[in-house]
Amino acid sequence: MKNDAYVAGVGMVPFTKPGASEPYPQMAAKAVKAALSDAGLEYANVQQAYVGYVYGDSTAGQRALYEVGMTGIPVVNVNNNCSTGSTALFLARQAVMSGAADCVLALGFEQMNPGALGTVFADRPSPFEHFDDATQALVGRSEIPLALRYFGGAGLAHMEEFGTTMNTFAKIRAKASRHASNNPLALFRKVVTEEDVMNAPVMWPGVMTRLMACPPTCGAAAAIVCSEAFARQHGLSTAVRIRAQAMTTDTPVTFESRDMREVVGSSMAKACAEKVYAEAGIGPRDIHVVELHDCFAHNELLTYEALGLCERGGAQKFVEDGDNTYGGQIVTNPSGGLLSKGHPLGATGLAQCTELVQQLRGQADKRQVEGARIALQHNLGLGGACVVTLYERMSA
Numbered sequence: 001m002k003n004d005a006y007v008a009g010v011g012m013v014p015f016t017k018p019g020a021s022e023p024y025p026q027m028a029a030k031a032v033k034a035a036l037s038d039a040g041l042e043y044a045n046v047q048q049a050y051v052g053y054v055y056g057d058s059t060a061g062q063r064a065l066y067e068v069g070m071t072g073i074p075v076v077n078v079n080n081n082c083s084t085g086s087t088a089l090f091l092a093r094q095a096v097m098s099g100a101a102d103c104v105l106a107l108g109f110e111q112m113n114p115g116a117l118g119t120v121f122a123d124r125p126s127p128f129e130h131f132d133d134a135t136q137a138l139v140g141r142s143e144i145p146l147a148l149r150y151f152g153g154a155g156l157a158h159m160e161e162f163g164t165t166m167n168t169f170a171k172i173r174a175k176a177s178r179h180a181s182n183n184p185l186a187l188f189r190k191v192v193t194e195e196d197v198m199n200a201p202v203m204w205p206g207v208m209t210r211l212m213a214c215p216p217t218c219g220a221a222a223a224i225v226c227s228e229a230f231a232r233q234h235g236l237s238t239a240v241r242i243r244a245q246a247m248t249t250d251t252p253v254t255f256e257s258r259d260m261r262e263v264v265g266s267s268m269a270k271a272c273a274e275k276v277y278a279e280a281g282i283g284p285r286d287i288h289v290v291e292l293h294d295c296f297a298h299n300e301l302l303t304y305e306a307l308g309l310c311e312r313g314g315a316q317k318f319v320e321d322g323d324n325t326y327g328g329q330i331v332t333n334p335s336g337g338l339l340s341k342g343h344p345l346g347a348t349g350l351a352q353c354t355e356l357v358q359q360l361r362g363q364a365d366k367r368q369v370e371g372a373r374i375a376l377q378h379n380l381g382l383g384g385a386c387v388v389t390l391y392e393r394m395s396a
Helices: 024-039 060-065 084-098 129-138 146-162 166-180 194-198 228-234 266-280 297-306 315-320 337-341 348-361
Strands: 005-012 048-052 075-078 103-110 202-204 219-227 240-248 289-291 374-381 385-393
Touching (some): 005 024, 005 228, 005 348, 024 103, 024 219, 060 075, 060 103, 075 084, 084 103, 084 240, 084 348, 129 146, 146 202, 146 297, 166 297, 166 315, 240 266, 240 348, 266 374, 297 337, 297 374
Parallel strands (some): 048 075
Antiparallel strands (some): 005 219, 103 219, 374 385
């Protein structure tokens, strides 16, 4: 029998620039304690933990959790690139739904270095070999850091097919800053205009400026996932249920299509969203608020279409009409997203979870999306994995 899974508690620490954060065990412990406090639960009641991080040695999850308690529970370390945090959440939900555990912790953290992402183990084949080869063949530009080539190239493909302009990407970044200005946990809270974004240092002429890319960030976030029976027994909230969730990986179209949008996971995201909609029995028009993976403004635009928030080729109009913000069709990234909130890789998925749970509870303060009952989360990691999660507010 399938158990429903509820998010009983969430917590995170303010995101910071590399070098300005506490070490990862302290950040992680604070996020866990915040989630436990939010749930009204003792750590001794947690039966399993899934802990995500990208840049760290094996069993760093245990090192972090030992700051909270040493209870002998299974601790599983998770690494799925930028979708690591939501992969931990995916595994936590599976454990609860299967009946393997009644109360599970999902934790994500990252202590990052400044600058572009790089390879740690340079003495063996890279998991990105095929992605790098495809990107070199499709866009070249080897003088530009690879992550910018991936997502800038994908944005360029959309520009070339549909006439999308750089100003549209700038509007997305400006929107992110307006949302983040109301988020005390965001890294960048200064509001920037479309003109500010366009006038920022150019990373790729005609395609991208620096403000269109998310910054390397340190931080941690956590969630307590439990069954309804456990919640009732311990007096925990059942206000937010994970109604549907899916994870997908790449298929041959990633490379065979010879399209940079596929290299960065557009079809992977589309397939994942469609699984979630089918499981939940609803469509994108039923969603009130979305936290999606805007590692670059370009990917936010591509993801509107992948998630079905607008039709294929309709993303520029979606932005220009203001349908991606308050007063429009659906509020995207009320937290400020990766572009303004920051992107500590292992923590991002659980920070998205934290924002959406607070939105559905009506606890998002100045960021609150009025009447939010259905929320969607999209978290993407190249290499590749995509996790899409649909949350619903339960009736009182």
